[in-house]
Amino acid sequence: MNQKLVNLIIGSLLHDVGKIIYRSGEKKSHSILGWEFLSKIPAFEGNTDIKECIKYHHGRELSKAALDDNSLAYIAYVADNISAYSDRRLELIEGDSDSEAGFDKTAPLASVFNILNGSNNNLNYKLKFLKDINYPTSNEISATASNYLDIKIKLEEQLKGVQVEEKYINSILHLLEICTSYVPSSTNTKELGDISLYDHSKTTASIASCLFYYLEGENLKEKIFKDEKALKDEKAFLLFSFDVSGIQNYIYTISGKGALKALRARSLYLDLLMENIVDDLLQKTNLSRCNLIYAGGGHAYILLPNTKATIDSLIEFEQELKSWFLSEFGVALYVACAYVDCTGNELAQDIGSVYERVGRELSIKKSQRYTYDDIVKLNTSTREKNDRECRECKKSGPLSQDGMCNICQALIDISPSIVQKGLYFVVEKNKSDYSLPLPFGNNLYFKTLN
Incomplete structure (x- = not known):
């Protein structure tokens, strides 16, 4: 993986780490606090790319900075905007002295089900590390400075053990999952606080990774900061999905002898098979698990850059994968792959329609499972005498x-x-x-x- 991309992914994952510092009781803009925090950690203190992504991921600060035209901070900025669905040029900045009254830094993470189907519930999560199941409660909850200080200490301890290398990206992602899954991304009193800092950071890194490839060779300042509106209307992204059919029948096609053992083993094997397919695709496209949106139940969604190289990789990937399934499982299991292009505005404002489109493409693939050559192969006996x-x-x-x-x-x-x-x-x-x-x-x- 390109070292610049590694810097961008890590910078995007940690771009809002200053919110933890601010909510633990320190003053200053969270962008500045995050920059100061990472400057004290050996792996990051000399990495200008990462520190610029953190210090200048808001429009107000970016517009005043004298950065190189191709600073990665421009990509982190627009990726953050798309992820948060906002225009940060005029937005209040958490921790900024002019904006402090608009935030409640003791606000807990709200449940995403509070407003589902017209509901008006008030269920919130306790601020804690991701360990035991943390059910939302209607009891009054306050996220204290002490809670945030514990998270800050944990992050500081663990980040001292990482290096700015590709192999550490998943470790940093996992660390954020443990520490920030119950931290609200926004404590703005005018916004719903039901998105975790972990989810926001992960999607920001995913979007930034795609834009890194899509904008290759462009002047980032001109393309992003001076014409952001036009960029968000460009089909810069691909939503890719694959679906494995026949899982239930495959799992339960067993004899009576050792049935429980067989069920357990088959279920685990298919789960690990799915994860391996995801990892192989991410490796082929030179991306990280930040780009994995969902994987489970024989289904997966991955966000990819809309480039010729990516599309070529997807075509090759699908052909190899289908051939392998046919060879190993015959018609017992079938994998369908599909993708649709989409814009940054669609990701931010109309993601449901993007999922619908890729779902329709998958349905078409499932209704046309096998090519002429596949059918000939299936009907050509290759059995040996003793089979x-x-x-x-x-x-x-x-x-x-x-x-x-x-x-x-x-x-x-x-x-x-x-x-x-x-x-x-x-x-x-x-x-x-x-x-x-x-x-x-x-x-x-x-x-x-x-």
Whole structure:
């Protein structure tokens, strides 16, 4: 991954860290507080790109700064605007002395269900780390300076152990998830405070990553700051989705012997298969897990840049993935992939229609599952003389002594280890009798820590 992109992702993830500092009792604009906070951490103190993303992510401050025309702060600024659905040129800035009266820094994170279907509830979350289940409550809750100080200390301790490298992006993302999932992104008294700082930071980094590729070769100051309105109307983004059909039938197509073990193993395998597919796509497009919007239940949504390189990667990715599913599972499981282009304004103001469009594209793909060549392949017997039908999934091929194909046998073999403590998963290119196949030449191993 390009080092500039690494700087931009980390800068976008941490652009609002100053809100934690401000709410812990310190004075000054949260942009300045965030810049000062990171300047004291070894990995960031000499990184101008990251510190500019934090110090100048608001229009008022950016307009007065003498930055290089291609400073990453311009991308962080517009990505923040799209993520927050606002125009920051005139907005009040949390922590600014002129704006302090418009904020309540003790406000808790509100539940997103408060206004669902015309409701008018007042359920809020306690400010705490992401550990146990934190149910929203109607009791009066106040986020204290002491709560925020605990978060500040945790962030400071953990960030001292990171480096500005690609391999640390997921660690920083995970740290923010633990620390800021119950921190409101905005405490503006005129706004709903139902979006967490974690979600806002993650989507800002996702949007910024896409714009980094989309605006490659452009003068960022001219393109973003002087013509922001036009940029937000450009189809700079792709909403990509894939859906795996046949999961329920596949999971429950088992014999009576060892049924519980088989169910447990198949369900876990499919979950890890989904995550691996997501990681492979992000790797092919040189993006991070910030761009993953959702993955679960055989379905995923990923935000991507609308560039030729990305579209070429998606075409190749879909072909390889469909071929692998056909080879490993026949018609038992099918994967459909689709994407639609969209603008920054659509992401900010009309995201529902974007999801509807990609959903329609997926439906079309599902109704036209196989090409002529696929159908010919499915109807051409490749069975060897000694091939038999697997007792579990009914797939024909070489079987183990227990009458199972390689996947079903491996699932039975690894099932007892799933419930053990200290289990971890390894993806390798090497294949063995105890590995499970994954797309793109990978294999999944289950190992336990001694």
